[in-house]
Amino acid sequence: MAKRVRVRAPELVGAGGWLNTGGKELSLADLRGRVTVLDFWTFCCINCLHVIDELRELEEKYKDTVVVIGVHSPKFVHEADHAAVVDAVERYGVHHPVLDDPELATWKQYAVRAWPTLVVIDPEGYVVAQHAGEGHVHAIEKLVTELEAEHAAKGTLRRGEGPYVPPEPEPTDLRFPGKALVLPTGNVLVSDTTRHQLVELEPDGETVVRRIGDGTRGLVDGPAGTARFSEPQGLALLPDGRVAVADTVNHALRAYDPAGGGVSTLAGTGRQWWQGSSVSGPARETDLSSPWDVAWWADRLWIAMAGVHQLWAYDPAAGTVSVAAGTTNEGLVDGPSGEAWFAQPSGLAADGDRLWVADSETSALRWVERDGDTDGFTVRTAVGTGLFDFGHRDGPAGQALLQHPLGVTVLPDRSVAVCDTYNHALRRYDPATGEVTTLATDLREPSGAALVGDDILVVESARHRLTRLRLPEEAVRVEAVAHRTRREATEVAPGRLRLDVVFQAPPGQKLDVRYGPATRLLVSATPPELLADGAGQGTELTRELVLADTLDGGAAEGVLHVSAMAASCDDDPDIEYPACHVHQQDWGVPVRVTPAGAERLPLVLAGLDGEEARGNQE
The missing domain is CATH 3.40.30.10 (Glutaredoxin)
Structure with a gap:
């Protein structure tokens, strides 16, 4: 060694x-x-x-x-x-x-x-x-x-x-529940996430009717008493009466039949999707990555694929899954579905011509709509500005702030209730006026909600319960609070900045160049005015960036978004089928332009031994 x-x-x-x-x-x-x-x-x-x-x-x-x-x-x-x-x-x-x-x-x-x-x-x-x-x-x-x-x-x-x-252990009926769904019978189905089960409750939202799953982490189909899940989250009714379940840590889409009581697998292999895996194909043969919520819209089941910052769609008639929106790059970019960026989409709600999305890491409320010119889909943002701005502020949508929302629910007047999870609040966005208001506070990490008559049933995940609220005619008023990410900014010099993504293949492996370049680098900035040159995609892990002159309209501070990927395989000619791995990392680096700042920004992509190890040098 x-x-x-x-x-x-x-x-x-x-x-x-x-x-x-x-x-x-x-x-x-x-x-x-x-x-x-x-x-x-x-x-x-x-x-x-x-x-x-x-x-x-x-x-x-x-x-x-x-x-x-x-x-x-x-x-x-x-x-x-x-x-x-x-x-x-x-x-x-x-x-x-x-x-x-x-x-x-x-x-x-x-x-x-x-x-x-x-x-x-x-x-x-x-x-x-x-x-x-x-x-x-x-x-x-x-x-x-x-x-x-x-x-x-x-x-x-x-x-x-x-x-x-x-x-x-704590003796509660629910333990960190995730999402809730009202069944046609009027009963409420809840994903009891930490206990790896689904729980059916009476309409009161409290009395347990039955549990689905034996409570052990696993991926097992079959009767309700022996089936297994792994931290299930989102729930949605399918046209055939079954309930689709986002089985998050199993990287799978499951189905529960309330009539027969059985659990089956609709999509996913149990393996996590990685760069280079298939992005469409037979549902049971295609890898998924942390599906967090599901909703039936536009004749298919949409999946908030939090693990790869995308929306996917499951077509039950064809038995296939495919990417529907997003590039796997993490951030907030609107536009045609194939070019949009998401950041851990975690909540979905369908409303006729729109699919609402709680985009948690950008603290944003977004929506997908049909593009009439191309028959495709377009992604737009109602509330939110990016990965590092968040808070609790009501008012016009362009100024309003959320903090890591996980759930969305369409209200009877077609406004949208947002489970503003890290603000412990239920917020409301009105598309007609463009205003954001607060419906309720003092909810402990609300993560989902469902309508029950004139009430809304909120999943208070960190209080391990469902809380019934009367939809108020007037919103609660709260004092506005704005935040930015807690990390200190890296001071960088104006002008040229050398970006070095340092990668060393793990011991016994080498770069995989069989099908072309083994590395990829994507750079952007928030605000875009931070960079005068160097944004975009390339195959080299080193790039010279040019920071815009602050005297010429450039930003004095912001965030550099860097996404790097490298592929490596076993370096042994005697291995007939070498194991290959994709190393990928996304960074959001807060920077401040100052004359005494650094002229080089090193980022480590993969594990390094020896002289590159970090710590206090002895």
């Missing part, structure tokens, strides 16, 4: 303290002798949730030598609330210690730039690798095997139980 530069890992500090440790404060000294994997995450980020799921097998396989530590590093203001972090740790089944770092102290010490980022620390307390993005667990497992052998030989490896202490 190649000799690594000795880089001492900084101490783990966070003002929010520790979770899942039984009240114990951990330090790096407590972890000495174990391989430690730090997972820098934030609970709004779908890529972070993917990594939590990727790490489950690694944690189980190496439970006597590896300790995973989550470092929660918030983007949204709500995510700095300690109670919200406690909820998220349970909601997403995080079974390892978590450091709550609301002030990003440890994030800064480890020079992290993107969510998620994984950092590997060896048994002697030195950083040996850093990986940005998801899909790196296979490389980390190889490194863990090497570290186990190396430190067993040196006598510096310590085996045994880790520091994880599970919290006490």
Whole structure:
């Protein structure tokens, strides 16, 4: 094994303290002798949730030598609330210690730039690798095997139980429910997300009629008592009377038959979609990625594919799925469906000529409509400006602010109720007037809603219940609050800025150039006036950007959006069918133009050993 530069890992500090440790404060000294994997995450980020799921097998396989530590590093203001972090740790089944770092102290010490980022620390307390993005667990497992052998030989490896202490379970009928649907019978079906079930309730929204699924995480079809889901979310009635279920962590679309009680799979393979996978085809043979909500519209079932920032569509007659809108680039760009950008679409609601979309990471309300000239679809935005502006502000739609909304519901007057999740509020957008108002506050993380007569039944996810509200004639008034992302801006010099996306194929792999360039780089800016040159797509991972002159109308600060991809395969001529991997990461880098700023912006795409490892140099 190649000799690594000795880089001492900084101490783990966070003002929010520790979770899942039984009240114990951990330090790096407590972890000495174990391989430690730090997972820098934030609970709004779908890529972070993917990594939590990727790490489950690694944690189980190496439970006597590896300790995973989550470092929660918030983007949204709500995510700095300690109670919200406690909820998220349970909601997403995080079974390892978590450091709550609301002030990003440890994030800064480890020079992290993107969510998620994984950092590997060896048994002697030195950083040996850093990986940005998801899909790196296979490389980390190889490194863990090497570290186990190396430190067993040196006598510096310590085996045994880790520091994880599970919290006490809470006896509630629902646990972090996601979405709700009123059945033709008048009963209410709820996705009981954390318990991996669907729950049918009486019209009161409280009395349990039956549970669908045995409560164990899995992908199993069959009778209601033995079927299995994995963190199901969205629900929609199909024309044949069945209920479509967005089975989020299974990356699948399921169907529940209320009449017969059975569960079947409509679409998805159980594998997560990656760049290079098919974007259309037979539904049961095509990979999906974290479907979060579903709605029947325009003669097909639309899917909010949060994991790839797109909308997909399922055609039950043809038995196929395909991309309907979005490019997989994360951001807010309107236009023809094939050119639009989304950012974790998480809520859908159909209303005749429009499909409303809660686009959570851009804190936006958007819609899809038919394009009469081309017979295609066009994406437009009602509320929201981009990835890093959010808050709670009513008024004209162009000035209104939301904070990570997860649900939308069309009201009887064709206005739209928005579950403004991180503002704990129910908001209303009126297309007729272009005004945004607040219908209700003090709702704990509302994530979905359904109409019941003159009432609206709101899923209060973090209160584990449904709350019935009378639709008010007048909206609640709240004091306006605006926020930007909590991360500090990177100071960059005016003029030319060299962007370097640093990529090194994992050990035993090489760039895959069999079908053309193995890398891709896409750059844009918010506002667009930040860049005078360098925006657009190319195949080189290095690019010279030109920041616009502030004296000539250029922006003094903004966000650089960088999306990079690299493909690698096993580098062994004796392997007939080499395993291949796609490494992809999207960054939103806040920058401020200043004369003393940096002239180079390095971003790490894949795991690096040795001299590129980050930390405090010893």
